[in-house]
Amino acid sequence: MKKDDLVQLTIEDISSEGLGIGHVEKMAVFVKDTVIGDEIQAKIIKMKKTYAFGRLIQVLTPSPDRVKPVCPVSRQCGGCQIQAMDYQAQLKYKENKVKNNLMRIGGFSQELLGETMEPILGMEEPFHYRNKAQFPIGTDKDGRLVAGFYAGRTHSIVDYHSCALGTGVNETILELVLAHMQKHNISAYDETSGKGLVRHVMIRCGFATKQIMVCIVVNGKKLPFAEELAAELAKIPDMTSIVLNVNMEKTNVILGSEVQPLWGQDYIEDYIGNVKYRISPLSFYQVNPKQTEKLYGTALEYAALQGNETVWDLYCGIGTISLFLAQKAKKVCGVEVVPQAIEDAKKNAALNQFTNAEFYAGRAEDVLPEKYKKEGIQADVIVIDPPRKGCEQSVLDTMLQMAPERIVYVSCDSATLARDLKYLCENGYELRRWRATDMFPMTNHCECVCLLTRKA
Numbered sequence: 473m474k475k476d477d478l479v480q481l482t483i484e485d486i487s488s489e490g491l492g493i494g495h496v497e498k499m500a501v502f503v504k505d506t507v508i509g510d511e512i513q514a515k516i517i518k519m520k521k522t523y524a525f526g527r528l529i530q531v532l533t534p535s536p537d538r539v540k541p542v543c544p545v546s547r548q549c550g551g552c553q554i555q556a557m558d559y560q561a562q563l564k565y566k567e568n569k570v571k572n573n574l575m576r577i578g579g580f581s582q583e584l585l586g587e588t589m590e591p592i593l594g595m596e597e598p599f600h601y602r603n604k605a606q607f608p609i610g611t612d613k614d615g616r617l618v619a620g621f622y623a624g625r626t627h628s629i630v631d632y633h634s635c636a637l638g639t640g641v642n643e644t645i646l647e648l649v650l651a652h653m654q655k656h657n658i659s660a661y662d663e664t665s666g667k668g669l670v671r672h673v674m675i676r677c678g679f680a681t682k683q684i685m686v687c688i689v690v691n692g693k694k695l696p697f698a699e700e701l702a703a704e705l706a707k708i709p710d711m712t713s714i715v716l717n718v719n720m721e722k723t724n725v726i727l728g729s730e731v732q733p734l735w736g737q738d739y740i741e742d743y744i745g746n747v748k749y750r751i752s753p754l755s756f757y758q759v760n761p762k763q764t765e766k767l768y769g770t771a772l773e774y775a776a777l778q779g780n781e782t783v784w785d786l787y788c789g790i791g792t793i794s795l796f797l798a799q800k801a802k803k804v805c806g807v808e809v810v811p812q813a814i815e816d817a818k819k820n821a822a823l824n825q826f827t828n829a830e831f832y833a834g835r836a837e838d839v840l841p842e843k844y845k846k847e848g849i850q851a852d853v854i855v856i857d858p859p860r861k862g863c864e865q866s867v868l869d870t871m872l873q874m875a876p877e878r879i880v881y882v883s884c885d886s887a888t889l890a891r892d893l894k895y896l897c898e899n900g901y902e903l904r905r906w907r908a909t910d911m912f913p914m915t916n917h918c919e920c921v922c923l924l925t926r927k928a
């Protein structure tokens with residue numbers, strides 16, 4: 473096999489980046505836009521020593537799970553990887569992916585995983601579920617302003633405003649921003665040169681409250697005629713917060729640390745279950761509120777609180793899980809690295825009249841060991857919800873020293889989850905229950921909650 477060859481293969485699996493995987497002459501070939509079970513013809517576009525990349529030329533025999541994507545730009549856009557897969561098949565695939573990682577990386581037996589698994593929680597309506605969108609703004613080769621999403625693995629922008637995962641109001645907002653830029657000759661940011669002004673438009677909606685936030689990210693301290701744009705945007709029903717975010721770094725991190733209010737409040741509010749949350753532009757907030765309620769419901773169920781427990785919630789964001797747990801615990805302590813999120817968490821506790829929740833700003837790997845050493849903190853239950861890279865060793869070790877009855881691990885990456893569970897289970901814990909939740913339909917991401925208990 474060599475570059476430019478036309479090959480035939482059957483797709484057997486999907487990679488962690490969402491590419492279909494098949495084999496030709498025992499070599500793995502990765503092909504985008506394919507579904508497990510497809511028989512395809514592909515053109516080899518890149519050869520590596522032990523694997524290759526192909527481009528889909530045609531589907532010879534479609535997989536029984538292949539469906540027509542809803543979105544017209546689903547192939548170009550990097551946002552969705554598996555829109556061409558039937559939704560029920562997506563759920564099966566995700567559940568298997570978690571299970572395989574727990575087996576392969578975590579070393580758990582198929583039998584134990586079968587006994588402890590509860591069925592994946594999917595969505596009834598797997599579109600328009602995102603409460604947040606971040607549109608990059610740029611120019612095309614003719615110098616026209618464009619907004620949309622990055623094409624897969626690149627930073628070129630697919631000019632498309634009505635993403636099938638987002639809300640309808642996104643399109644209206646983007647069009648107003650682009651018209652404003654055109655009218656006043658305001659430039660879009662260019663990543664390669666680091667020049668130009670408008671970088672991103674971030675939009676957030678509280679699904680329960682309907683409140684809308686628009687955050688315009690600029691490579692400068694000001695947006696020309698900002699009041700005029702804000703006045704236009706403010707006419708949109710339920711508009712609550714319009715802010716400017718300053719990001720003058722040459723980085724692909726979207727938001728900078730400075731926020732200037734332009735109109736209305738500098739935050740919006742939303743509910744998950746009965747708990748009300750205040751959300752600032754810089755704070756992490758789950759993007760799929762419907763599924764979040766199910767995810768947190770599972771975490772709460774696994775925590776099995778009776779009312780007299782002390783709970784630590786690590787990587788707590790704006791205290792979302794913490795406050796869910798505070799409804800049932802004696803005391804909850806949250807730890808989070810983003811200081812603005814901790815501000816929100818404290819305000820959220822007050823907003824909901826919780827007096828049993830405390831929050832600490834700092835890295836979990838610093839705060840937890842330090843508090844354990846200096847104050848001898850204890851926990852009956854520890855809940856963790858780390859970013860994709862999972863937990864630092866010192867967090868795991870301190871948790872083992874604190875020896876809570878139960879550990880509830882909420883994870884957005886089943887590979888690091890499996891690695892961390894392996895360590896905890898080699899050191900006194902056992903896996904009792906696990907359940908995947910589909911927070912991101914049409915993408916290859918999957919969330920999972922696990923319950924570990926301390927061996928007697």
Ligand code: SAH
Nearest residue numbers: 756787788789792808809835836857858859
């Ligand atoms: N439990 C929250 C947030 C989960 S996302 C919720 O469900 O909304 C993971 C969070 O971990 C983010 O808020 C991120 O800012 C935070 N984080 C990342 N690295 C961290 C670290 N080393 N220590 C503490 N928090 C961290």
